[in-house]
Amino acid sequence: xxxxxxxxxxxxxxxxxxxxxxxxxxxxxxxxxxxxxxxxxxxxxxxxxxxxxxxxxxxxxxxxxxxxxxxxxxxxxxxxxxxxxxxxxxxxxxxxxxxxxxxxxxxxxxxxxxxxxxxxxxxxxxxxxxxxxxxxxxxxxxxxxxxxxxxxxxxxxxxxxxxxxxxxxxxxxxxxxxxxxxxxxxxxxxxxxxxxxxxxxxxxxxxxxx
Amino acid sequence: xxxxxxxxxxxxxxxxxxxxxxxxxxxxxxxxxxxxxxxxxxxxxxxxxxxxxxxxxxxxxxxxxxxxxxxxxxxxxxxxxxxxxxxxxxxxxxxxxxxxxxxxxxxxxxxxxxxxxxxxxxxxxxxxxxxxxxxxxxxxxxxxxxxxxxxxxxxxxxxxxxxxxxxxxxxxxxxxxxxxxxxxxxxxxxxxxxxxxxxxxxxxxxxxxx
DNA sequence: ACAAAGAATGAATATTGATTCACTATTTCC
DNA sequence: GGAAATAGTGAATCAATATTCATTCTTTGT
Numbered sequence: 001x002x003x004x005x006x007x008x009x010x011x012x013x014x015x016x017x018x019x020x021x022x023x024x025x026x027x028x029x030x031x032x033x034x035x036x037x038x039x040x041x042x043x044x045x046x047x048x049x050x051x052x053x054x055x056x057x058x059x060x061x062x063x064x065x066x067x068x069x070x071x072x073x074x075x076x077x078x079x080x081x082x083x084x085x086x087x088x089x090x091x092x093x094x095x096x097x098x099x100x101x102x103x104x105x106x107x108x109x110x111x112x113x114x115x116x117x118x119x120x121x122x123x124x125x126x127x128x129x130x131x132x133x134x135x136x137x138x139x140x141x142x143x144x145x146x147x148x149x150x151x152x153x154x155x156x157x158x159x160x161x162x163x164x165x166x167x168x169x170x171x172x173x174x175x176x177x178x179x180x181x182x183x184x185x186x187x188x189x190x191x192x193x194x195x196x197x198x199x200x201x202x203x204x205x206x207x208x209x210x
Numbered sequence: 211x212x213x214x215x216x217x218x219x220x221x222x223x224x225x226x227x228x229x230x231x232x233x234x235x236x237x238x239x240x241x242x243x244x245x246x247x248x249x250x251x252x253x254x255x256x257x258x259x260x261x262x263x264x265x266x267x268x269x270x271x272x273x274x275x276x277x278x279x280x281x282x283x284x285x286x287x288x289x290x291x292x293x294x295x296x297x298x299x300x301x302x303x304x305x306x307x308x309x310x311x312x313x314x315x316x317x318x319x320x321x322x323x324x325x326x327x328x329x330x331x332x333x334x335x336x337x338x339x340x341x342x343x344x345x346x347x348x349x350x351x352x353x354x355x356x357x358x359x360x361x362x363x364x365x366x367x368x369x370x371x372x373x374x375x376x377x378x379x380x381x382x383x384x385x386x387x388x389x390x391x392x393x394x395x396x397x398x399x400x401x402x403x404x405x406x407x408x409x410x411x412x413x414x415x416x417x418x419x420x
Numbered sequence: 421a422c423a424a425a426g427a428a429t430g431a432a433t434a435t436t437g438a439t440t441c442a443c444t445a446t447t448t449c450c
Numbered sequence: 451g452g453a454a455a456t457a458g459t460g461a462a463t464c465a466a467t468a469t470t471c472a473t474t475c476t477t478t479g480t
Contacts, residue, residue: 002480034327048430053469153409165372215448215456226458
């Protein structure tokens with residue numbers, strides 16, 4: 001025998017794989033999945049196109065993995081915001097703000113995760129992602145209903161409305177950002193936007209104007 | 211001279227063109243713009259692929275026209291609902307219901323009009339469509355603010371939230387219409403769904419639980 | 421240093437559809 | 451009927467990318 005897989009090689013391989021994932025993430029952040037070409041990813045990662053296929057079965061599989069990682073990051077942030085101390089409505093508001101602000105910071109990625117049409121394997125990941133969100137928001141809304149901070153309602157349906165209102169507000173205006181070379185919005189506009197959305201959402205949830 | 215365009219021919223041509231438009235509409239209703247292949251449209255319309263190019267500059271132009279027609283139809287319905295007698299909130303509620311019910315009836319088309327990524331020329335039409343909606347809802351919200359049925363708020367932003375909440379509920383991946391093998395939902399479920407969305411939206415707008 | 425095994429390469433291939441265009445068919449008018 | 455003009459056809463072409471695979475380069479153990 002001559003060659004056997006060694007620790008050093010395993011690590012080098014893992015690093016190459018990671019670099020491919022990172023560069024794919026960068027490409028997607030820039031123009032969405034659809035415009036992320038294998039050749040561009042390969043060039044960025046400084047490997048040959050063929051190399052990508054030693055690490056991933058197909059473009060679709062690579063994308064599914066990148067999607068999974070990206071969403072995990074987002075969902076974690078929201079979960080974190082919901083897990084703080086305080087009453088349910090405050091925590092929900094905090095979580096919505098987190099969601100909205102992150103989407104504004106990375107509008108193309110937000111659009112890709114929420115709305116861009118993707119291949120079946122990626123769509124499957126998206127379903128899990130939506131379910132994770134739904135579960136988080138729903139849980140909080142249920143808790144709110146229980147201790148009467150929030151009037152009785154279909155928690156699952158309301159959480160869908162929350163996501164929709166935010167997504168449309170952020171992704172709608174910002175997704176043509178890929179078309180024109182859209183510049184990012186000014187900080188005070190961003191704040192007004194986020195506050196406006198949150199007011200609508202919290203009011204839709206609780207009926208309370210604050 | 212020998213041949214000159216005659217009325218009969220003009221009509222026949224117009225009919226062929228109309229048939230192409232109709233079949234494109236059908237294809238889009240079925241699977242969105244992206245999956246509407248020229249070959250399939252041609253087959254449906256019972257013409258050769260080349261014929262389509264005698265009536266339209268390109269696939270994109272054909273799609274732009276179909277988009278324009280489809281949205282005109284939708285916007286007209288909402289405008290109609292808003293133009294009835296009664297107080298603003300009742301009319302807004304009526305319009306939202308119209309919007310939601312139509313989207314449920316044709317979820318794929320609704321998704322195509324609202325969220326599917328499309329080519330630039332079609333995107334341009336979508337912008338007009340959004341503006342038309344924004345103008346309609348906004349106008350009503352402004353009117354409501356003026357005569358104090360609705361608290362002061364960013365009318366344009368609120369109208370975006372309305373569209374988003376409905377769109378996500380009806381055409382998002384978690385919507386009942388898509389989740390199961392898109393068998394149409396039962397009438398009473400549909401009603402509950404629409405009522406639930408509308409409650410959220412009206413409450414988001416007015417803060418009033420009814 | 422060498423042979424065996426694996427990893428990387430990237431030009432060539434495959435695929436998927438839109439679009440073209442040389443040709444055929446139809447309509448019109450004499 | 452026949453010539454001129456236009457309409458319709460659909461196989462061939464083109465374009466844009468994902469994917470393959472024969473070849474080259476690296477690593478490893480003796």
